[in-house]
Amino acid sequence: MFDVEMFITKANRVHMKKLVLDTCIAFLGRTISQSEFRVKNGSSYVKDELYYRLNVRPNKNMTASTFWETFIHKLVFDNECLIVQSDDGDLLLADDFQHIEYAVYEDVFVNVTVKDYTFQRSFKQNEVIHLRYRNEKLTPLIDSLFTDYGDLFGRILNSQKRKNQIRGTVDMDMLAAKSPQHQAKLQEFIDNMYKAVGEKDVAIIPQQPGFKYEEKSNGGKTGQSVDEINKVTNGFFNQVAMALGIPTSLVYGEMADVEKQTKNYMLFTVKPLLKKLADEANVKFFEKDEYLAGQKIDIKCISYQSIFDLATSIDKLISSSAFTGNEIRQEVGYDPSDDPKLDKHYITKNYAEMSHDEGGEKQNDNEH
Known part of the structure; x- marks a missing residue:
C-alpha cells in the first residue's frame, strides 16, 4: 500500500445539539418575555419605577423583552441566573459569578462579572435575584443524550453520503510507481482530480502515462434514506423538549389539539417558572411587613x-x-x-x- 491521502473527513455534528437547544430555550424565552410584571399595592396596581424597570427598560442597554429572553437562556443553559442592581437602579444580568453558600447565614456572591466589568464588591442573597432552574444541571443530561444520538446521526449521515457516492479508481504501472518521484506525481494527480470534480461543473481529467483513472458510481446500492436522518434529529429534539417541559407539537407548529397542548405547557411549565420568579422578586423588593400589607409583584402571563x-x-x-x-x-x-x-x-x-x-x-x- 502507498501512503496516499484519501480525503477522509469527519462529520461535524455539533450543529444539531446547538440547534435543538437554541430552539427549545428560545421558545420558552419568548413565552416568558411576553409576561407583564405588575406591582400591586393592596387591591390596586401601580405603575412606578419598579414597574418601568421590569416591563420597559431594565438597564441602559436592553429592553425588557430582550432582558427576560436572555435571563431564561442563562437560567436553563447554566441552571442558574443572577440579577444584580447597580447603584443607579439598573437591573443587570451577571455573565459570571462565584456563589459562596452558607448553612445558617446568607449566601454571598463575589466576582460578579457583567460583560467585561467585574464588581469589586460582594452581594448578599437579599440584594440580588438568584434563581436555580432545577435541582440538578440539565447540561450533563443533554450532553450524554447527545453522545448517543450524535453518534447515530453521524453513522446514518455517512451511510447516506456513501449511498450515491461517486467513486474512482486509478490504475498505475507498478514498476514506475515504486519510485518516490512517481508517488509524488500520483498524489498531485489525485489532488488535482479531486479538486476539479468537487469545484467544477464540467471536470476534464487528462490521462497520464502509467496512470489510468476510471469513475464508478455506487448509486444502485441501497442505504439509509434522508428520512432516517430526520427521525434521529427529531428523536433528540423530542427528548430535549420533554426535559424542558415543552410539547413538541407546539414547536413543530402542529394544529391538532393545539389548545390542550398550550394549556398544559402554560400550566406545568410557564406558570411554575413565573411563580418561582415572582417569589424571588417579592422577597428582594419588599419587606415582610410590606408584603403582608398587600404590596407584591404579580406576574401576568400571556393568555392562550x-x-x-x-x-x-x-x-x-x-x-x-x-x-x-x-x-x-x-x-x-x-x-x-x-x-x-x-x-x-x-x-x-x-x-x-x-x-x-x-x-x-x-x-x-x-x-x-
Missing part, C-alpha cells in the same frame, strides 16, 4: 384562550353566582371597577340580582 372562550367562561362563573364581576376582573388581571353592580352576586343566565326576604332567596320579578 380566545376572547370568545374567555367570555364564555366568565359568563358561566358570574351567572352561577360563584363570583362577582370585580372578583373576575382581579383574577384576569384588571383593577376592580367602581361600579357597585360589579360587587353583587347574580344568578341565571339573565343576570338577575339575588334578593333576600324572610322566606329565603328569590329572584327579582323584573328579570329580563
